[in-house]
Amino acid sequence: QITLKESGPTLVKPTQTLTLTCTFSGFSLNTGGVTVGWIRQPPGEALQWLTDIYWNDNKKYSPSLRSRLTITKDTSKNQVVLTMTSMDPVDTATYYCAYSNILTGSFDYWGQGILVTVSS
């Protein structure tokens, strides 16, 4: 059974750096074809894909946020870490991590999400 769960701060101040951790079970990021991605959703708005990390450590980033994002993995801990710099109130959103694989290409399993509010 595949599960994912996001953790991190729920309140950050403008200009600060956000660090979120996705802890997963039921699969390994050492397995060929496996990917973990981050997606966010501002309140009442659309989903926005942020970044993916692949089993082979390849990474993809949203072009509009590339300069602010870093994604890393720790396969021994079954964790993926997202870092986003220069946080602004417009970054207030629910942040999700999700599992994907090259067989489907879609996000097959999602974490419950974590609401991050950016406010002074």
Place this chain on the structure above:
Amino acid sequence: EIVLTQSPGTLSLSPGERATLSCRASQSIRSNLAWYQQKLDQAPRLLIFGASKRVTGIPDRFSGSGSGTDFTLTISRLEPEDFAVYHCQQYADSATFGRGTKVEIK
């Protein structure tokens, strides 16, 4: 970046009716399209991948069709639990999502 346009923004229907949701891509994405259902305060749930492949456990009243730039999600007979927001997502070139279609009770 590939843009996905979903229409309509809101669909007002009654239980038992047929729902037809559209997703149009700004360039060809072949069949690299997924559909998700999202209920209030829940994470999205994958319904369809590869434009038309239903996920195991998803009722067969949900069907997806299309390829290239035009895609459709059809719910043949709406059940009360189907009233939700539906998102399309392309994965031909990284990933992008549409803005969603809300299916509400008329």
